Amino acid sequence: MSKIFLSTHGKMASGMKSSIEVLLGNCEVLTVYDAYVDGKEDTLKEEVESFLAACKPDESKLLISDMLGGSVNQVLSQYANHKNVFVITGITLSLLLELVTQCFDNFTKDSLENTIINAREMTKLVIMEPVISDDDFF
Amino acid sequence: MIVQLRMDERLIHGQITTAWSKALDIDTILCANDTAANDPISKQALLLATPAGKKVAVRTVADSIKLMKDPRADKMKVFILVGNPKDALRFVKEFNLKEVNIANYMRKKTTGQVKICPCCQADEEDLAYFKEMNSCCHVFSQLLPTSEYIELGEKLKEM
Numbered sequence: 136m137s138k139i140f141l142s143t144h145g146k147m148a149s150g151m152k153s154s155i156e157v158l159l160g161n162c163e164v165l166t167v168y169d170a171y172v173d174g175k176e177d178t179l180k181e182e183v184e185s186f187l188a189a190c191k192p193d194e195s196k197l198l199i200s201d202m203l204g205g206s207v208n209q210v211l212s213q214y215a216n217h218k219n220v221f222v223i224t225g226i227t228l229s230l231l232l233e234l235v236t237q238c239f240d241n242f243t244k245d246s247l248e249n250t251i252i253n254a255r256e257m258t259k260l261v262i263m264e265p266v267i268s269d270d271d272f273f
Numbered sequence: 274m275i276v277q278l279r280m281d282e283r284l285i286h287g288q289i290t291t292a293w294s295k296a297l298d299i300d301t302i303l304c305a306n307d308t309a310a311n312d313p314i315s316k317q318a319l320l321l322a323t324p325a326g327k328k329v330a331v332r333t334v335a336d337s338i339k340l341m342k343d344p345r346a347d348k349m350k351v352f353i354l355v356g357n358p359k360d361a362l363r364f365v366k367e368f369n370l371k372e373v374n375i376a377n378y379m380r381k382k383t384t385g386q387v388k389i390c391p392c393c394q395a396d397e398e399d400l401a402y403f404k405e406m407n408s409c410c411h412v413f414s415q416l417l418p419t420s421e422y423i424e425l426g427e428k429l430k431e432m
Contacts, residue, residue: 158291160419232291263317272345273301273330
């Protein structure tokens with residue numbers, strides 16, 4: 136099993152959870168924290184720690200943020216060397232969906248890199264070209 | 274073979290490409306809709322939604338029926354999406370289907386709409402199609418693989 140913690144600047148994290156639930160239904164593996172909202176006290180570190188404490192030692196834990204170099208990622212990066220913890224940044228909805236649906240298993244460095252490469256293909260310039268097919272079957 | 278017939282006016286959308294394409298044992302999504310098949314822009318937009326490792330085809334209802342009757346389709350595991358009750362009924366009859374999943378159908382703006390389930394309504398014409406469907410197969414509604422499974426048989430009988 137795996138668990139995911141997603142934190143972002145502002146309400147993107149809870150917004151992404153809402154999107155995930157529209158697409159997949161209830162999602163218990165995903166914990167979210169909106170950082171720096173409405174002058175709220177910054178409790179990101181406490182939130183991460185309580186998330187990690189609630190996970191089982193042998194399950195993999197993904198700590199995900201919105202942007203490389205952002206302060207949220209800087210906080211999450213401090214946990215990158217913890218056992219069974221992986222830190223990912225630059226999240227997109229496609230990548231998050233893919234990760235959420237893989238949570239029934241444990242993640243490895245290789246499986247994550249593969250998933251990230253595939254999800255990158257989903258961020259693209261959309262070019263509409265006529266579909267030409269001579270095939271009378273599928 | 275047909276794995277599931279789903280009536281959904283949004284045809285292929287996020288819930289289909291993410292949730293259903295993984296939950297069902299399918300290799301192909303066939304979108305059987307005359308409007309989409311005859312409009313190049315809609316067709317291309319639907320094809321953009323192709324999930325990794327699956328085939329997606331957008332065809333008219335008549336072409337789709339022809340495709341599914343081709344012996345080569347026997348080995349394929351096909352998820353069929355239709356956009357309205359009339360087309361759904363046509364598939365149910367043509368292939369003697371045992372069941373049909375009724376999903377989103379709220380866009381039609383005719384008068385006298387009645388609610389069939391939270392995301393589906395019918396006017397008099399559509400209700401007749403739904404009732405006929407109900408007389409020859411099992412009619413249910415499930416939006417997502419994880420969401421509530423709603424039996425529609427009894428309700429349609431009483432309407």
